[in-house]
Amino acid sequence: MRVAVPVFPGSNCDHDALHACGVVMGWDTYPVWHQETRLPENTDLVFIPGGFSYGDYLRCGAIAALSPIMGDIRRHAENGGLVFGVCNGFQILCEAKMLPGALLRNESLRFIHQQVNIRVERADLPFTSAMKAGRMMKVPIAHAEGNFTLDASELMDLEARGGVAFRYCDAAGQIGETQTPNGAVNGIAGIVNAAGNVLGMMPHPERAVESEMGGMDGLGIFRSLAQSLAVTLAKP
Amino acid sequence: MKVRVLVSLKAGILDPQGKAVEQGLHGFDFKVEHLRIGRLIEMDIPTYNPDEARAQAQAMCDKLLVNPVMEKATIEVL
Numbered sequence: 001m002r003v004a005v006p007v008f009p010g011s012n013c014d015h016d017a018l019h020a021c022g023v024v025m026g027w028d029t030y031p032v033w034h035q036e037t038r039l040p041e042n043t044d045l046v047f048i049p050g051g052f053s054y055g056d057y058l059r060c061g062a063i064a065a066l067s068p069i070m071g072d073i074r075r076h077a078e079n080g081g082l083v084f085g086v087c088n089g090f091q092i093l094c095e096a097k098m099l100p101g102a103l104l105r106n107e108s109l110r111f112i113h114q115q116v117n118i119r120v121e122r123a124d125l126p127f128t129s130a131m132k133a134g135r136m137m138k139v140p141i142a143h144a145e146g147n148f149t150l151d152a153s154e155l156m157d158l159e160a161r162g163g164v165a166f167r168y169c170d171a172a173g174q175i176g177e178t179q180t181p182n183g184a185v186n187g188i189a190g191i192v193n194a195a196g197n198v199l200g201m202m203p204h205p206e207r208a209v210e211s212e213m214g215g216m217d218g219l220g221i222f223r224s225l226a227q228s229l230a231v232t233l234a235k236p
Numbered sequence: 237m238k239v240r241v242l243v244s245l246k247a248g249i250l251d252p253q254g255k256a257v258e259q260g261l262h263g264f265d266f267k268v269e270h271l272r273i274g275r276l277i278e279m280d281i282p283t284y285n286p287d288e289a290r291a292q293a294q295a296m297c298d299k300l301l302v303n304p305v306m307e308k309a310t311i312e313v314l
Contacts (some may be wrong), residue, residue: 095303
């Protein structure tokens with residue numbers, strides 16, 4: 001299992017991603033500077049980390065989406081490779097048009113950092129297959145621009161094709177406006193592309209993988225990835 | 237030619253920043269509503285042909301300056 005973590009100027013969750021994948025999961029994990037044009041050979045997973053790439057200039061993720069490494073990340077995804085974007089990584093994937101929609105300023109205008117509950121909406125993805133649909137995960141969020149939006153017809157398409165992977169919920173699993181911390185439409189916390197191999201989410205599962213972090217629910221995603229890639233890699 | 241691109245949020249996209257500023261102005265008893273905040277981008281484009289300058293600016297909007305999910309642009313060639 002080989003993981004590439006692209007690092008942009010202003011990335012600040014790259015070490016969280018490297019730790020979760022490299023130390024906690026024990027995968028071959030490589031930071032890749034954004035000026036590189038090629039991912040390491042045989043990369044299985046690209047983990048685009050959170051942060052403030054390029055100081056959030058113009059729009060969050062807009063400049064990073066143009067970085068040289070993004071060409072090879074796009075090729076990797078087109079060949080069916082897995083791409084996982086967290087927080088700023090999600091914003092970058094939207095700006096790169098690898099995922100639909102955009103992340104607006106939080107409705108409250110504030111930077112929000114807190115533990116939230118999210119509900120697994122799709123348990124048939126390489127990112128979630130070790131969990132059950134409807135399962136709740138307690139994971140942290142830390143963002144000012146996490147208010148996911150999409151125009152009405154695209155939102156209908158996204159929902160119709162089951163593109164929502166995670167929604168914010170309360171401790172009882174209820175979904176609604178009051179359960180959504182940032183104003184995101186339909187309580188959307190994470191989405192997946194139509195092929196199911198590119199996933200973006202605002203919460204940080206990589207910050208919930210050891211008991212010292214205050215929770216280990218994020219492991220559900222990493223274990224799913226381990227399982228699904230073990231199956232893929234075993235195929236001739 | 238000098239070109240100005242005004243980037244604003246599309247109708248229907250919530251503008252919490254605009255709302256906060258509007259409320260600030262209400263605090264001074266200004267009667268104001270529907271305040272929206274956008275972004276002004278100015279640049280020089282090396283051509284004397286206004287149509288060419290506008291076409292270039294439009295291409296820049298499509299490629300980078302505007303996110304069509306939430307924003308729209310108005311181009312002024314000065």
